[in-house]
Every structure is written in structure tokens, then in C-alpha cells.
Amino acid sequence: MLNRRTILKTAAGMALFGPLLSEAAAPAGLPRRLVIVLECNGIYPVAFLSAKARSSLGSASIGNDIMFSRVYPTTARTLTGDAVGSALCLDPLKASSSRISLENRAAVLLGLSSNITGGGHSSGTGALSCAVNGAAATIDAVLAPKLKRTAPYEAIRLGTSSAATPIVYETCSFGPKRPAPILVNPALAYDSIFGSIAKGATAGAERSALFDFARADVQATLATFKGNSNERIKLERYLASLEGLRARETQLASMAASVQPLLPPAPADNPLIKNAGSPPDSLMWLEAQFQIATTCLLGGLTNTVVLASGSSGFDVHYESIIPTIGRHDLQHGIDNPSNWTAIAAVTRKHVELIAKLARTLAATPEVGASGSMLDHTAIVFMSDNGEQHHSTAAEWPTLVLGGNALGLRTDGRTVIYPEMGQANNRQVSNLFNTLGHAAGDADFNTFGNEGPTRIAQGPLSELYG
Secondary structure, eight states: OOOHHHHHTSHHHHHHHGGGSSGGGSOSSOOOEEEEEEETTOOOGGGGOOHHHHHHHOHHHHTTOSOOGGGOOSSOEEEESOOGGGSTTOGGGSOBTTBOOOGGGEEEEEOOBOGGGOOBSOOTTHHHHSSSTTSSOOHHHHHHHHHOTTOSOSOEEEEEOSSSSSEEEEEEEEETTEEEEEEOOHHHHHHHHHHHHHSOHHHHHHHHHHHHHHHHHHHHHHHTOOSOHHHHHHHHHHHHHHHHHHHHHHHHHHHHHHHGGGOOOOGGGOHHHHTSTTTTBHHHHHHHHHHHHHHHHHTTSOSEEEEEESTTSOOOBOTTTSTTOBHHHHHHTTTSHHHHHHHHHHHHHHHHHHHHHHHHHHTSBOSSSSSBTGGGEEEEEEESSOSSSSBOSSOOOEEEEEOGGGTBOOSSEEEEOOOTTSTTOOBHHHHHHHHHHHTTOTTOOOOOOOGGGOOOOSOOTTTBO
């Protein structure tokens, strides 16, 4: 089996990665990565409730409820050594004859709130910004520059959607009213990210020539430009963007031979894309997007990934789970046992895909540091709107995997925070403060736009330290 260190030492990869293969020559600081996975339209707290956590809160008090914050403690409760795989939807974290356990690489967080986002069907960019939709940058955009190092892509944003467009803009943001695009068609994502790598030197040369042509055109325009200064600034920014794209194309060309062995099947040959149906099975397309994300991480193409499952158009379909019913109708019929079983199965499938990625990273040695890639990667799984279909944003059940070398206490624990409205409640912004610290910024304490409703600044001590 190829490992990342072997791949990056191939002759074709030496031009770019040769200087990075010794610790002394590596960029300053530890390798650090962030993967955020969002499931649309609610993850119910019971999905992540382990047997130990249920017992701690009182099994009789919870009964068959799928939400039960009324029994949360008044101060944070940490359950260490927890078999988190006993939770309804976390079974894929368990060990089996063919897979390692991830239960001791995980942390479950219950009780975090983010009321500022509004919840509803979707919080839009609120989930990842802890702000009103569209009002602020999302955590991926803020941390990506800190994590980029030598990667050609600052961030890769992929997903699925019920929207009839290949690109959507409702989940991630570079800043106020500056939405970040998410590629929700895996065929487009494959071609956009791997185009010159998968198709060889000729395709790469054609893409480079296109950038060169555009760059020369702008340079010629600037040389004779007589317009106002604002228009000139726009042209100069456009030129800088083209220069950046051209430099990235050169870098991708130098990485092609080392990344090619990692490529997933091309769209025309990938059954997850070919056989997804119409409308496509969101879970099949999501799995194809996970394949792309895995290659991007293993190949060093990026250190920041967002996988947004239906968050920009949540009425997706899951034909492989429950045919003919979209997410919206599925949720409205949650009292129907078959609907609830399907909803739990969808969340479990997300965890299965996350676990597969985590095990791949765990099996891959880190380059330039000790341990595995998973030790240096924080994987966060949460919903885009909170705890239910018509969410109040009162709770955001969260699963965190990996990142032990970054200071995360993902050692097999469940942390239960007081419910929203309690003095010791903690917020999703505190989780994102934690990720900022794990990314190497010891002053990352104020992310989030809750204003006077902010309870406490800084990271979650139960998760980081």
C-alpha cells in the first residue's frame, strides 16, 4: 500500500516536495489540517448519545426522547473512556476484524448552542460563522490561510444540494456578503480540481496557456489605461488573481506524478456518479466528494476541506436509504418509524464516510512530523442548523475526530454542557475558538458575532489543552 511519505518521495515529486521531506526544511510549525462535514437540516442529540452518557443523564428521564437538554447538568460534565460507538449513529467508529477503532480518537459534544444563527431549516453561513446569515466570514475561510503552508489550494469546498446548479453559495463565506462557492456536482469538482493532473501535460499546458493569454491581455490594457484609479485597481486585482492562478497551475504540474496514483475513478467510470439517478442520490454523490477530498488531503493539495451535505438546498434525496422521499418530507414525517429509521441511517452514513477518511489518514504517516496524518487533522461533524428540522439553534451535537497532535482531547470522551439559557452553557463559537488554537493561533478567542449574548470567550477546556 502506498503511503504519503513514499508518494511524495517519487522522482516526479522531488522538484516541489524534496525540500520538505526533512523536518528542518519544513515550513515553521506543525502540519495542521481541518475537515468540516455538515449534514443538512438537523442532527438529533440522540444520534450521538452513548450508553454511558445516557446512564449519566438518567435513562429513565430520557426515555425514548430524541432531544433531552432538560436533563443536562448545570456545569460541564466530561465522560472519559467512553464507548462513543454505542450511540445510535456512531457505530462506524467501532473496531471490527477489518478496521481499527476510532472510539479512542473521538470526542462528542452535547449542549453547545448558537442561537444567533436562527436555526430554522438552515442557518446559511451562520453555522460556520456564529453570526446572522451573510454577516461574517465562516471558520473555514478564517483558518484556511493559517493552515495553507505549501498547498496549492487554500481550501476545497465540496458538497451536495437539491439546487439545480453545479455551484452554490449559501454555506461558506469570505466575509460579509462575500459568499464562497461550493462545488456540488462531483464531476465538476473532479475536473476543476484534478483537470490538469488527471489529463496529463497537454491539458496542463492548455490551461497554463489560457492563463498566460488572459494575463498578457490585462497587462496590455494596463499599459495604455487612462481610466480612473478605481477602475485601475480593479484591473490590477484581476491581474494579481491571474498571476496566482498561473502559479498554482505550475505547482499542480509539478505535483501531477505524485497525485495521480491517488486519484479516484474519473466521473465517467465512477459508479457513485454514473448510477446516482435523477435527482441524484445525495449520499452517493457525497461519497464521491469524499473520494475527491481524500485525494486532496493525501496529495497535499489542500489543508482545509468543507464537505457540505445538502446545506445549500436541503431537500435532497436518499434513494439508497428511503426511495422517493426528500429530506423535507422525511423530516416532517419524523413520527413515522420508517422515517425516523431513515433519518438515523442518513446520519450514520455520514459517520461511515467520515470514519473511512479518518482511518485512511490514521494509516498514513505524517510528513515532516511524528505520528499519522489523523494526528494532525481535526475532523468536525455537525449540522448546518442545529438539533432538529425546524431548529431553534439551541443545540448543535458535534463529533470531533483526530487532531491529538494539535492539542485536541479526542481520546474517547463525551462532554455534556448545560443547556442554552444556563450560565455555564457554551457555544459553537467556543468550538471554533478551539479549532483556532489547534491551528496554532493562541489568541484565537473572539471568533463569533453573538454580541452581548456571548457567554464566554476562548476554547473549550474540556476539548483542548
